[in-house]
Amino acid sequence: MLSSQDVLFKALADPTRRAIFERLCRNGDQTVAALTVHAGVSQPAVSKHLGVLKQAGLVRDRHEGRQTHYCAQPRALAPLISWTSQMAGFWQSRFDDLEDLLKRMDQ
Amino acid sequence: MLSSQDVLFKALADPTRRAIFERLCRNGDQTVAALTVHAGVSQPAVSKHLGVLKQAGLVRDRHEGRQTHYCAQPRALAPLISWTSQMAGFWQSRFDDLEDLLKRMDQ
DNA sequence: CTCACTCATAACCCCCCGGTTATCGGTTAG
């Protein structure tokens, strides 16, 4: 079983891929050619990265004639945010428990 | 140059490593042996993972006799949270711009 | 002092992943 966090973290672990996603978030709709210009890698590489991002639900594609436009789906970041806040939450709650314990000891 | 997000995403991209970090967040201080029991991999593998997490600032180690205790540092997740909210923010601002444009067109 | 225990490091292996070039299917321009 591979969790949704796993897919997201793996998809965003690569710098090139993260840069592509970032660009789509900043500047909105982009064709593959436009993304390739700034990616620093070949067009097939960009296509592969877009495939991974699409599998992770981070982008959507739209065909328009012979071009393919991609756009970001930041909503897909939700599980990631959820996980991080959960981690921070666990830590906080353990801290609260300790504080609680200290208070009870104080009485 | 490798950004702090890069280190964090790469560190958390591996399921075994994420599980170790998660356990440290949930249950607090753990020795290497204790972590190894639940990790599903050998002790040297666990040590390597802990090394990566430590490099990323996600854990701290404390030597106590011949044992080494590790504890989570969820504060290190900050850049990750920052990045994700930034991505969502860009999207939101572009949305706001569009709304703004529509309002101006409406006049 | 010696032996057992805990963890880190070394040395090695294999597979996955990110890159490349070559090519193909689909689409539009001329």
Added chain:
DNA sequence: CTAACCGATAACCGGGGGGTTATGAGTGAG
């Protein structure tokens, strides 16, 4: 219709990363 363009797929390659076993450094127990 033909030729050029756009993007995805195929086939291949090299490096890195996660796994293992073996061993070493440091500490505590007896």
